[in-house]
Amino acid sequence: MNRVATVLLTALAPVSWGTTYAVTTEFLPPDRPLFTGMMRALPAGLVLLALARVLPRGVWWGKAAVLGALNIGAFFPLLFLAAYRLPGGMAAVVGSVGPLIVVGLSAVLLGQRPTARSVLTGLVAAFGVSLVVLRAAGALDVVGVAAAFASSASMSAGTVLTKRWGRPDGVGPLALTAWQLTAGGLLIAPLAFLVEGAPPALDGRAVGGYLYLALANTAVAYWLWFRGIGRLTATQVTFLGPLSPLTAAVLGWAALGQSLSPVQLAGMALAFGATVAGQLGVRPPAALSLRSPGTRSAGGRSPERRSDVAEAAPEVLRDVSRAL
Numbered sequence: 001m002n003r004v005a006t007v008l009l010t011a012l013a014p015v016s017w018g019t020t021y022a023v024t025t026e027f028l029p030p031d032r033p034l035f036t037g038m039m040r041a042l043p044a045g046l047v048l049l050a051l052a053r054v055l056p057r058g059v060w061w062g063k064a065a066v067l068g069a070l071n072i073g074a075f076f077p078l079l080f081l082a083a084y085r086l087p088g089g090m091a092a093v094v095g096s097v098g099p100l101i102v103v104g105l106s107a108v109l110l111g112q113r114p115t116a117r118s119v120l121t122g123l124v125a126a127f128g129v130s131l132v133v134l135r136a137a138g139a140l141d142v143v144g145v146a147a148a149f150a151s152s153a154s155m156s157a158g159t160v161l162t163k164r165w166g167r168p169d170g171v172g173p174l175a176l177t178a179w180q181l182t183a184g185g186l187l188i189a190p191l192a193f194l195v196e197g198a199p200p201a202l203d204g205r206a207v208g209g210y211l212y213l214a215l216a217n218t219a220v221a222y223w224l225w226f227r228g229i230g231r232l233t234a235t236q237v238t239f240l241g242p243l244s245p246l247t248a249a250v251l252g253w254a255a256l257g258q259s260l261s262p263v264q265l266a267g268m269a270l271a272f273g274a275t276v277a278g279q280l281g282v283r284p285p286a287a288l289s290l291r292s293p294g295t296r297s298a299g300g301r302s303p304e305r306r307s308d309v310a311e312a313a314p315e316v317l318r319d320v321s322r323a324l
Contacts, residue, residue, distance in 0.1 A: 003232075010228025011240045016221040018247025020213065022255065027209030029200040033080030034192035039210045041072050042185025044219035054171055056179055063165055064179035070158030070221075077150035079193065083249020085144030097126055097149070101156035102238040109164050110234060117277075118235055125242045125274035131267025156238060160254035162226060162232040173227040181222060242271045 028036060056064045099122035106112040124322050202210070229237050 001127055006228060006231045007236070007240070009224055010232065010237060011243055013225040013228070014240050014242075014244040015247045016217050018244040019251060020217060021248050022251050023209050023217070025211060027205045027212075029202070029206060032192075032196055032200060034077055034188060034196050035199060036210075036213070037076030037080060038185055038188040038192045039089045040185075040213045040218045041076060041181045043210075043214040044222070045178055045181030045183075045185050048174055048219055048223070049182055049214075052172070052175035052178050054175040054178075055166065060179075065183050067158055067162055067165075068180040068183025069187055070161065071180050073187030074154040074156070075151050076184065077156060077188060078147045081097050082144050082148035083153060085141040085147065097122070098152045098156045098241050099125060099235065099238045101153055101159055102234050104233050105157060105160040106163075109160050109318065112233070112235070121239065121274045124277075125239065125271050128242065128269070128271030128274060129266045131263055131270065159229060159238055160234050162229045162259040163237075167230065173223055173230060175218070177223045177226050180226070181218065181322060198209075239274070239277075244269055 024036065101118065103114045103118050103122060107114050162176075167173070200206075225237070228240075
């Protein structure tokens with residue numbers, strides 16, 4: 001598939017995640033970050049698991065649990081905790097260091113040497129996001145800052161490990177997404193009931209909000225995200241992250257009546273420019289990175305070659321057709 005098309009499809013994931021704040025504040029019950037995290041992850045994971053009809057085998061039970069904890073189980077609660085404790089968009093500012101974390105982890109775990117360009121682009125992206133979302137409101141909350149940084153580090157580590165481990169032979173991104181969402185949701189569920197108590201009463205707006213978060217915002221978005229990790233470098237994928245706070249800012253302006261100052265517009269231009277620059281001048285990853293190392297077909301050829309000619313729509317139809 002054309003690399004530009006792969007980047008654009010993968011970018012739909014952080015764009016979708018940028019709608020989370022508006023949906024949460026306008027449709028969902030307040031002050032229930034753990035319950036909301038569980039409702040995002042677990043139903044989506046179970047639906048995809050029913051479609052994929054593939055369970056982990058051998059060491060992949062442990063790998064799926066680790067990836068689910070990093071990408072979902074720890075990321076969701078820490079992200080919501082930071083959003084509740086930090087003023088304005090500070091959580092997004094702290095979280096925008098994700099590309100720099102991925103650059104460092106990729107050097108250690110993937111053997112990809114950091115370049116001056118990638119580091120500079122990451123700094124520009126973080127600075128641009130700060131201009132868009134930062135508000136001078138109150139003192140910083142140490143717990144909130146730590147939670148925001150930890151959430152970014154968790155997702156960054158999950159992205160790099162997902163790239164390093166690939167997928168088992170014969171397992172598509174639909175199943176891999178299902179494993180992680182289910183594992184992460186099961187990790188959050190007991191914490192939600194222990195910390196927040198019984199589920200809140202839900203009206204029609206809340207049900208609609210949770211359905212959107214579980215299906216479009218989580219099931220589809222994370223499928224696109226993990227699919228992109230298999231086809232792009234870890235650095236390329238994480239440089240799409242700033243699209244999330246930028247989408248939140250645009251949505252707040254267009255739908256919630258929030259104004260955008262000239263400084264914020266300049267920050268959006270910087271962050272978006274850094275996002276584009278993060279996709280340029282990078283060689284596509286080798287095909288073997290789409291699967292666990294060492295997996296080959298019966299003829300001795302790598303089975304990942306078929307992905308070179310597969311388009312996004314046929315791929316998801318193929319994954320779903322296997323479940324029917």
